[in-house]
Amino acid sequence: MPHRSWLPVWVLPLTLLLSACSTFDHADGGLADRAEADRSEVTAWPALSEAENAGSLDALTPSDNLVALVHEALVANPGLRQTWLTLRTRQAELRQTTGDRWPGLEAGLSGSRDENAAAGYTGSVSIDWEVDLWGKLADEQAAAMADVAEERGLYQSARDTLAGEVMSAWVGLIAQRRAVAIQSRRLETLKTNQALIIDQYRAGLGSLEELDTARSNVASARATLEEQRETLAQRRRSLAEMLGRSSAERIAVPDDFPETLLVRPELPEQTLARRPDLQAAYAAIEAAERRTDVAYKDLLPSLDVTAALEDVAETPHEALLGDPLWSLLGQLTAPLFQGGRLKAAADIAELEAAQAYQAYRETLLEAVGEVQDAIGLETSLARRQADTAEALASARRSLGQYTERYRAGLVDLVDLLDVQQQTYDLEASRNDLIESRLTNRIDLGLALGLGVNE
Structure with a gap:
């Protein structure tokens, strides 16, 4: 007889528990592991001669003036500041999610008075706590932590990209100033x-x-010449915008190109793991997988525990300090029928995780292509620059000869003009090639995961 009194009380919760567990058929897709495997399968980069090691992006071009410009941009660029504020928002959301795992404590005090009775005060303290039976709250916290890691990677990627753009814009200003001088x-x-x-x-x-x-x-x-002068002014304004300035008047531009190192490519596993955009894409996979687990665990029962103390006294000071009444309530609930909404949410979360994995693959392929393109372009530009320099040297010798022959009356002025124009064209072409080569070296450093120092 005693067994008949308590058995029905536990049959229903136990049945709900087992039936809900049977719906949790989500198997770990291992998307994060697949992403790491994809990265490890990248073949070695082509070798580059005369390449050197570099610890950071700003070390490629050792110029105090350029370092100051990069630092100014990292501090004042409004787009980068917005990305930083987004990171701060994700960090605040993480603190909010972490707080959900702690019990909630509330205290209350109320008072009343009527014509026939003395004043009465009621004090209460209650504690609410959701027991993390299945680790759902832990998964939510892990997803929020992955969100922070993703946003941190995006912020670092934005910092590095902005630094590279400032460096390239500065090199472009030098090239454009030299182009104006050549045209003059x-x-x-x-x-x-x-x-x-x-x-x-x-x-x-x-x-x-x-x-x-x-x-x-x-x-x-x-x-x-007028067009090139306006292009120079536009490039100045563009750089000033990157720096967060409203005026481009105080941007100093040197006359000569700076020395820019050619960074030595390391193993793909090392260089790709260093790229912050890939780190962000990987963190997005982790966050999506955690949210998939949360969505499936929403199908399982949940256990809430509530403890309360309550007392009635004639003064506020005596409330809860006399002989309070206490209560303890445990509540086990399980979703039975919601029209397939929870299962659909789990399917959506699983699809979003698969989408995050494909986004990682896309970022990985773009990263590999950027490295390969920059390495190939370095080789091509080096050959073109050498050939153009040789052609320019020959054109200058020919110009000297034609000038002497023209003074001697042996050639026409038209022939001399052709040689002059050819010489200026080759000089302008070499100037453009040097700009392209230095800019490509900066792009190669970015592609290999080099960043700027804090």
Whole structure:
């Protein structure tokens, strides 16, 4: 008989427990492990000659002026500050999620008075606690921690990208200033040639077609110079925007290109693991997998425990200090029917985890492509720069010879003009190649996971 009195009390909760457990058929997909395996399968990078080791991105170009600009951008750039504030938000959300695992404590005090009785005060203290039977609260906390890790990786990636953009913009300013100088010399040469043609024309030794051609060349060169000056001003304003400035007047630009190191590629496993964007993508997988576990554990029963103390006294001071009544309540609840909403939520969480894994694969493939492209471009630009430098040296020697022969009356002015223009074209081409090569070295450092120092 005693068994018949307590057995029905536990049959229903036990049945709910077992039936709910049977619905928890979620198997760990191991997406994070698959992501690590994908990264380890990347083959070795092509070798680069004359490459050196570098500990950070800002060490590629040892310039105090550039280091100051990078530091200014990291402090004042509004886009980067927004990313930092997002990171702070994720950290606050983590503290909020961590607090859900602790019991909740509430205290209350109320008083009342009527015509026929003295004043009465009621004091109460209650503690509510959700017992983490299945580790669901721990999974929620782990997901929030992964969110923080993801946002931290995105913030570091934004820092590194901004530093690389500032460095590239600074190199671009130097190149554009040199391009303006080259075009200015070209214009002065064309003006000198125009003056010679005018003198010849007045002396009856030149034709009107030659004079028109000279004037056209001068006007075209002047228009190109104006365009390049405006491009220089635009690049200054763009760099000032990166720095968080409203004015570009105080940006100093040197005359010569800086020395920029060619970083030596390490093993793919090391370089890719160092990239903050891949770290963020990996953390997103971990967060999604944890939330999938939470969604499936929402199908399981939950246990809530409530303890309370309550006392009634004539003064507020005596409330809860006399002989309080206490109560303890344990409540086990399980979802029976919600129209498939919880199971659909679990399916959605699982699909979002799979999506996070594919996003990681996409980021990984982009990272591998960036490294391979930068290495290949370094080799190509080095060859092109060497060939252009050789062609420029030959053109300058030819220009000297044509100048002497022109003074001796052995060649026409048109032939001399062609050699002059070819020389300026090669000089401008070499300037562009140097800019592209230095910028590519900065991009290679970013692709290999080099960041900026704190």
